[in-house]
Amino acid sequence: MSHLNDTAEQWDLEIKPKASLLDLNLKEVWRYRDLMMLFVRRDFVAQYKQTILGPIWHIIQPVLTTIMFLLVFGKIANIPTDGIEPILFYMSGITIWNYFSTCLTATSNTFVANAHIFGKVYFPRLVLPLSIVMSNIIKLGIQFGILFLGMIWFALFRDIPIYFGMNWLLIPVLVIIMAGIGLGLGIIISSLTTKYRDFTVLIGFAVQLLMYATPVAYPLSFLKDKSFAPIIEWNPLSPIVEGFRYALFHTGNFNFMSLGYSVIFMFVVLVIGAVYFSKVERTFMDTV
DSSP, X not given: OHHHHHHHTTOSOXXXXXXXXXXXXXXXXXHTHHHHHHHHHHHHHHHTTTOSSGGGHHHHHHHHHHHHHIXXXXXXXXXXXXXXXXXXXXXXXXXXXXXXXXXXXXXXXXHHHTHHHHTTOOOOTTHHHHHHHHHHHHHHHHHHHHHHHHHHHXXXXXXXXXXXXXXXXXXHHHHHHHHHHHHHHHHHHHHHHTTOTHHHHHHHHHHHHHHHTTTTSSOGGGGTTOTTHHHHHHSTTHHHHHHHHHHHHSOSSOOHHHHHHHHHHHHHHHHHHHHHHHHHTTTHHHHO
């Protein structure tokens, strides 16, 4: 009997059922940070492992999209860009939008894509969507680097000055808010996808539509007299994209009240997403 007691005391991890849906156990998530870093490395390396150009796709995608936006929205539609050089205007919108869209689409597939791992070994399930958001930070950094090089090029050869000021401090705040909204919406959709696979089809289509409802390819000032302008302004992503440009170029339609609305929206979707994720993870292996 004493031998059994000694054996029991050697366990360093005891898995208990959660007391409530709000029992997210974030301390345990932090304890598994090394695993999170391994998932970050896996996501980044595996995505382009069998491609010829590899991470260069992170450069090609925003450059080609910028050229297409310049042709369609700049040359054909002739939409103004708030006095910002059109290439930099489109590239800045694409940079922050790509971060949101990749966070949302990747986290929205968490349960289904990793069911084979969840069924074999225990670890806090929130580690996976958090690792996706972090791995996308690397891609954001690469694309922001391209944008910054573009700003330097225009400063050297077109005499367009680079604005450096306190506004640049907004950039990490805006990235965190964008990450929070992408993570919150992503884990809500991931939880719904375990029962309703329609969301897998819907998400790609919805992200495309949402991009046109966000001032990525046009400034908010362009919509000033349009009847549908309030719809775009109520989009919680609009202040973030406008704020990103304001931080970089010190121009645009941005105010902190609008940003506060985005922050509130972020906390709401994060709380709803975490609670629903916690509920679904108990039973998803029976339904996925």
